[in-house]
Amino acid sequence: MRVIGVDPGSVVTGFGVIQGRGGALEHIAAGVIRPHARASYPDRLNTIYQRLCELIAQHAPDAMSLERSFVAANVQSAFRLGEARAMALLAAASCQIQLFEYAPAHVKLTVAGHGRADKSQVKFMVRRALSLDETTPLADDAADALAIALCHLSMARFPQPASRAYRASGARL
Numbered sequence: 715m716r717v718i719g720v721d722p723g724s725v726v727t728g729f730g731v732i733q734g735r736g737g738a739l740e741h742i743a744a745g746v747i748r749p750h751a752r753a754s755y756p757d758r759l760n761t762i763y764q765r766l767c768e769l770i771a772q773h774a775p776d777a778m779s780l781e782r783s784f785v786a787a788n789v790q791s792a793f794r795l796g797e798a799r800a801m802a803l804l805a806a807a808s809c810q811i812q813l814f815e816y817a818p819a820h821v822k823l824t825v826a827g828h829g830r831a832d833k834s835q836v837k838f839m840v841r842r843a844l845s846l847d848e849t850t851p852l853a854d855d856a857a858d859a860l861a862i863a864l865c866h867l868s869m870a871r872f873p874q875p876a877s878r879a880y881r882a883s884g885a886r887l
Contacts, residue, residue: 715870716742718775719863720766721855722798724755727762728855731773732844734867741844742773744856759801766805778806779866781858782815816865824865836861 715735721728731742747765749758770778780802783795806813819829826839837857843864846852852860 715777715867716773716775717777717779717863717866717870718769718773719779719859719861719866720802721781721858721862722762722795722802723855724758724762724794724798725749726853726855727766727798727802728853728857728859729766729769730856730860730863731769731775732860732863732867734870739844739864739867741846741860743769744852744860746853746855759797762798763801763805766802767809770805770809770811775811777812777814777866777870778802779814779816779862780806781821781862782817814866814869816862816869821861821865824868825861833858840864 716731716733719728719730719732725748727747728745729747730744733740733742747762749761753761780799783792783799803813816824822831822836823829825831825843826835828835831839833854837852837854840846840857840860841848841850841852844860
């Protein structure tokens with residue numbers, strides 16, 4: 715199974731693609747989508763959507779995994795995050811791939827063994843799980859996206875009710 719994980723943000727959106735076969739994991743791609751800083755906000759969202767569609771076409775994942783929204787202290791930030799998440803949701807629906815959502819603490823627990831792991835612990839465990847050495851460049855947002863993809867591959871092997879899955883039509887599975 716091939717999964718694209720997405721860590722949405724209106725300034726930087728991380729992505730990571732992983733192939734899982736049996737017990738073996740293969741890192742396919744990872745990086746960030748950084749819309750032009752001077753672009754209008756709608757154009758920035760469009761860039762995120764278009765680039766995600768390109769990545770889906772290029773890597774042909776079977777599914778997309780995404781962190782569930784959480785309530786931020788800053789309401790404006792929560793709105794911006796929701797709008798960037800909507801671009802990922804739209805890309806999954808437009809490209810007709812299944813979408814799975816996981817709570818942030820669940821992703822951390824699955825990847826790092828602790829639901830309150832910090833970014834450095836998650837990044838370390840992502841590198842370890844995918845056999846990426848320290849010389850391989852890995853942005854924080856890309857590491858988070860790979861963690862989300864790893865979480866889905868783990869859940870696909872051992873299904874639990876911790877995820878929300880949606881068909882491309884939007885109907886919950």
